[in-house]
Amino acid sequence: MTRVLFLLALAGSLAVELTADDVAGEAKALPAGAGKELVVKLCLECHGTGHFRGQRLSPDDWSDKVYDMIDRGAKANDDEVTAVVAYLAKNFGKDSKVLVNTAPLVELKSVLGFTVAESEAVLAYRKDHPAFQEWRDLLKVPGIDPGKVEANKDLMAF
């Protein structure tokens, strides 16, 4: 019995595919721009955007990641790789800002340095308030560290 439960748990953890609704939601939240459609098509087949949105890499490092994904089964020709790498490097490059109104938890946490609790508070606040217009609006999020908000204001975009 224990063994069966273990196998079921294992099967569950391997089933990483997103539902069509998840894909649509995550696609909508990705920054607009050249290459986005390809990223949606090629990079959401096996996992969500959280796998890459929390990272800030150079074009070379993004290229390495994309080839790593091709090794894992992603299918893309050379032109598609070029377009996907350009999109990732532009939106999740070394100097890319965080779109605070649409960023997922992992990006708020890894790039802006919020704790999990603070990042969750931002997501919860976003649900029933109008979009943030500037960094000071984040000070209204319950439980958020104001010093951290101000220290990271230049990394935020609205």
Ligand code: HEC
């Ligand atoms: C065929 C399935 C598949 C596709 C398609 C795919 N990935 Fe992945 N990806 C994986 C697997 C498997 C892992 C590692 C296990 C996990 O964490 O889910 C992973 C992990 C990652 C990671 C985190 C690990 C690391 O090395 O930093 C990033 C970043 C990533 N993928 C980016 C992408 C991008 C960008 C694309 C689109 C070009 C993409 N993936 C398409 C299967 C895939």
